[in-house]
Structures are given as C-alpha cells and as structure tokens.
Amino acid sequence: MQTLLASVVDALESAWGASVRHVRHSPIVPVRENYDRLGYHHDDVTRARRYTRYVSPTVMLRSHTSAELPAALEEYAGRREVDELIVAPGLVYRRDAVDRSHVGEPHQVDLWRIRSTPATSDEDMLSMISRVVETVLPGAAWRTTDVSHPYTVGGRQIDVLHEGAWLELAECGRIHPEVLRGSGLDPDRWSGLALGMGLERALMLRKGIPDIRYLRAEDPRIAAQMRTLEPWQHVSLLPATRRDISVVVGAEEDEETLGDRIRIALGDDADVVESIDVLGRTTHDELTGPARARLGTRDGQVNLLLRIVLRPIDRTLTSDQANAMRNVIYRAVHEGRVMELI
Template structure:
C-alpha cells in the first residue's frame, strides 16, 4: 500500500500556479508552447485540440492504459504521489492521453495538446524540480504515420522551440510507443535531453477504441528545460521567481539578462538513512523547507552499517541494513543572502526530515 498525501499536501499541490495556463497570468512558457503548437499545426492538415485537465487523475489512466506493468518502479510511492489507492497527482501529462483518445469519435486528423504541471519526487539541482511543466503533443490520424513522420515532427518542433539548435535522436523505450526516441539538443555544456517520442503504440489506441486504421505520433517535452535553453536561464527556480528583476524577464523569449546571484551557503550532513536515494531525499527536503531556498542536495558518500567502525555505529545508533550518508546541502535564495542563523535553521529542518537515527546531532545557535 502506498503512502497517501495528507489533505494539506494535496491542497498545496493543487494550488501551485500552472505557468502554461494563461488563466494564471502571462508567462514566457506560454509563448514557447504556442510557438511549438503553431509550427506543428502549420506543417500538418491537423485541427488542434487543447486539453487542460485537473492534475488529479486515475492511476489507470496514468499507468495501466499507457502500458505500464504492475511492477513498474515508477508506480512506487517513492516516485509517485497518491491521493488514494486509485487516484494520484499525474506523474506526466501523458496521463491525459487515454481520456483524450476516448473522446475522439469520427475519423479525423488531430493534434492533441496537453500541457500542465506534473508531480514527481526528483533530485534537487539547477535543472530539476519536483513539479515541472510538460506538454504532450500527439498527432492522431487515419493515414499511416511512420518514423520519417516522427523525425520530421521533431525537426519542426526543435526549429520552433530552439531555433538553430542541433539535435539528435537516441533509441529509447516507452510502454506507450514503438520506435521510441530520446531527443537531445546540443548546448555549450554538452547534450541535454529535450523530449521523448515515438509512434503511438497500437495497444494505447486500441484500448481507447481506435483500432484498425488509426495511427499516431507521440511526443512529450519538458517545458521548463526548453524555456531555460531558449532564454539561457541558469536555474530552474528562476522561472517562478517573484523578484521584479527576474519576473519581468519571464514575459518574453528574449535572452536572459544575468541578475546578481547571492553567494551559496553549504552545509554537510551526516545522516542515518534506509535508502540513500537523491530523488527521495530531495523530495523530503523540499517538503521540510521552502524548496526555492535549496539549490542542490547531493549524496557525497554512503557507508553501510556493517562497514562502519564499531565506535561510529554506537555514536550514530545505526542498525543492520541502515546506511550512513554524507549529504551536501547547498542553500541559495535567488534574491538575498541567508544569515548564518537562517542557514543553520534550514539545515536543522532538513536534517530532522531526513535523519532516521536515534541520536540527533544538530543544534541551532
């Protein structure tokens, strides 16, 4: 049985602003999304069908109807956020595809557009956040669609989102596609993943009642990363910043103008944990403090209880099966410098949330 979200956690998740939605106020992400959709619509004889569903979805649509096996690791509560045993916060915008397909009736050529916030338990660094934005772009038609059509779709999309960027398609496996690809784009720091795509798997179409002559192209893109690459934004947290110097730059697709960043504050923690998973630890850290204050959380070293000196075992109070993890916490608000007292308080909150040992070793002065 999965651990369920508390009413407070669920309320906080559902109140988060969706940067793709004009109803929540203008944002550069909407301009990027519109450019991508317009480029594809201009290339195809497809009508465009937008779907903005609530982020609470059935686990059946999020996993089963897309072909995820019952033992898929992504179903685990460590990675997905459950409101009940049958309802969850969507872990990808692909969760909206099964109902969107079921709503199709007459033979058609349609581009399904499904943008929004998704909910994950993820590492903390400048490119990742637990509530990123995605868009699923699926072309559904009664004419045959093959790999050449798929790669043409990718080329059109990259040209619209990142003009002039070089891209490559690497083989990838998804339960809801065949001939799957991971799309990477070249940046000054190397190749970075932009999207995943493939031909819509026959079982997904069939389960929605679209058997026989129906075909599809399926693509999912991370909008936060795409916008960061387009504008040259260095940190994903900046996309939601309320600092006027930053927020004003999130109204257009002009290149990022650097804003003075405050110095980082580093705190190293020695923790007793059962699992030294950066995604799980990062999610707990976000829940313990304002996630916008945490720049990164990384596991520096891990030592099993059995490999610790006896004196250290006693000091930490570790048990067989537990681990001693050395974790580096980097704190850096985007708009101010933390005082030592604030940094220590935040360190203590993160420590208390992550440490599973009987002997707490933190203290705030």
C-alpha cells in the same frame, strides 16, 4: 513558457495542416489512466510510493501529462478524416532531486498527433522532432537515441547540443497499437505520434537560464525577463551558504526521494536551497563499530554525507537562519537513533 509552447504548436499546425485540440483537466487522475491504460506493468518500479504521489489506492497526482491522452483518444471513435494535434499541458507531480535543473512539480506538455490512417511512420516522427527542436532552440544540432515507453513503438529520446553538451529535450514515439485499441480505435485504421516535453527544461535552454528557481521568482529583475523569449541577462547572485551534514537513511533512498522530503519539510523556504549533493555513501556493514555506535545505524541503512548549498534569490540569510534550515533538512531525512543538531 506559454509563448514558447504556442510557437511549438503553431509550427506543427503549419507543417501538418492539422486541427488543434487543447486538453486541460485536473491533475488528480485515476491510477488506471496514469499507468494501466498507458501499458505500464503492475510491478513497474515507477508505481512505487517512493516515486508516485498517491491520493488513495486508486487515485493519484499525475506523474506525466500523458495520463490525459487515453481518455482524449476515445473522442475520435467513429469519426472519419481526422488529422489532429492534441495539446495536453500542465503541472505534473514527481519526487525529484534538489539542484538547479530539477523541481518537484514541473510543467510538462504532451503533443500527440492522431490520424485516421495506419500510415504514420518513423519519417513522420523525425519530421516532428525536427520542427520541435528548431522552434525551441533554433539552429541547434540534435540527435535521437532509442528508448522504451510502454505506450509507444519506436521510442526515441531527443537530445540537443547546447553550449557543448548534449542535453535531453523530449521523448517521443509512435502511439502503441494497444493504447489505440484501449481507446476504441482500430490500429488498422488509426495511428499517430506521441511526444512529451518538460517545459521548464525547454525554456531554460531557449533563454539560457542557469537556475530553474528563476522561472518562479518574484524578484522584479528576474520576473521581467520571463515575459519574453529574449536571452537571459545575468543577475548578480547573492552569496551562497554551505552546510555539510551526515545522516542515516534507508538503503533504498536516493537523491529524488530525499529531495521530495526536503521540499515538503521546508515548505515556503524550499526555494532557498540551490542544491543538495551526495558526497559520500557508506552502508551499515562498511562502517566501523565506533561509527555505527556514534550514528546509531542498523542493518538496511546507509550513512550519507550531504552538502547543502543555500542561496536565496531575493534575500540574504543570517548564520542562524541557515542553521535553522540545516536542522529542518536534517530532521526531514535522518532516520538514525542519534541526532546531531546545531
């Protein structure tokens, strides 16, 4: 992952002739830095406790490495002749679905170009996108679609064509004038570009890795492949074990919030879960009377049918172990008055 990031930074430094500054801080940040200074509204849904890991009312685990940038930009106030690439990598903390391409604590990098000129344009942004894509996935076709970020102007989502499908690689835009102004930089004199990229996704695309859990696996057959950017070599998978469960949860719950609860409950065994899919969703009102009584649902709740696929990377599971994990997951998410344990 570090090799891939270094190659992206080298490509941008070479193209621009810019200086490079690395920013690395604690992932515990003020809420103000993660949201307010980046232009998020006070009632933005992303601030909800369902999605944000608050440490206190004013402090949180950062949800994106963009939280490092407003304070970093303050260092340029009063300086002249600046053209610098700010590289801010690190872990971010989210509530996310459980499947082969998502993890609750992913690595991310923000790549922001700050310039002592107001002339940064969309052409500059497209040139940056081209360099990043070509470095991460040489020869890949790419496209952009408009997207809105509170801290950028002209935001774009970058998709790459990989094995016949369009997949998101990164998002970017020109730094919003209010973000510059909030860091003491006059937008009439300063401008720049802001790009954020998930490093797990980038590495999986580059190497053709089929399961995000492999990036942190200790199995020697897998770990040895993570030292280079050479294409992924197939490793025989252990058998999968499937368990279907019927649970009652609040109507506001989704795959992301459920995934977070499941990871926390399983602890060190979380990497055993390959995926959890919602096969069916039925509201309390849609259930028949006998079904409501059997499940113990109330107004504001839904009945979910979840499919749990357990597939350890480096060991096999007995039926009893699979059942025990099934019960841990059931207890972690089920809010009904009737328990159905194995």
